[in-house]
């Protein structure tokens with residue numbers, strides 16, 4: 415079967431990042447967000463699963479690169495389960511940085527490290543159902559209990575997800591501040607979580623840990639902007655990087671798309687990109 419072409423990044427920095435990845439794959443970190451990037455967006459967050467091609471594509475790449483990481487707002491264990499990442503031989507060194515970096519799962523030890531429950535989250539979990547009723551949340555608004563480190567309020571399943579989202583933004587910000595939390599906005603979701611860590615902090619620390627020579631980061635949502643910003647900063651320090659936006663047909667944030675070096679059509683596009691990179695790496699330097 416003929417290899418697919420790698421799409422050309424639209425920026426000089428992105429072209430440099432891709433060239434570095436192909437020239438020295440063994441020094442590259444491939445880091446990807448989960449929902450909207452590896453897993454198609456679905457109405458019910460509990461039904462989200464990795465695209466069928468995601469694990470095979472990551473497994474093809476993993477033996478040739480320094481590291482593969484999933485950087486997600488999900489609890490790490492949920493991403494591992496919904497992604498089908500455990501027990502895959504080629505992904506035996508996969509790292510999942512969950513809860514925006516507050517939690518970490520390492521495939522080679524199957525160990526989970528996290529910062530434990532936050533008292534503000536515990537309080538908000540108890541208060542939230544009544545709070546939403548009192549603040550006129552639209553019918554269909556849904557609370558995702560993410561354990562002791564975050565709680566998320568989804569509006570995708572309301573009649574008007576944008577209006578329902580906007581109506582809750584200020585009240586939830588006030589509730590979060592009252593409990594020492596912050597609001598992380600996303601695609602029809604307002605997540606209340608402790609401050610102090612984000613995907614940029616988590617990604618930069620991980621790149622340092624593995625002494626990365628270059629990075630590919632792919633994301634789809636506002637929570638990925640911090641990782642994009644970290645890569646922008648690292649590029650100034652000389653670390654080549656390629657920023658990929660996974661853009662769906664609707665509700666993809668323009669802010670993220672405008673900062674990407676390459677925009678691909680959702681998780682299917684991410685999988686095609688990973689496969690094309692794996693093809694190029696395995697074909698070696700003599701590839702046509």
Ligand SMILES: O=P(O)(O)OC[C@H]1O[C@H](O[C@H]2O[C@H](CO)[C@@H](O)[C@H](O)[C@H]2O)[C@H](O)[C@@H](O)[C@@H]1O
Pocket residue numbers: 447448449450454455456457458459460462485486487488558560566568570600601602603605635637
């Ligand atoms: O960092 P991520 O891996 O992208 O996680 C961010 C949030 O994603 C999830 O919500 C999003 O995906 C849902 C399932 O497709 C969708 O229904 C929802 O509208 C999206 O916002 C997840 O439920 C959150 O907990 C994550 O924080």
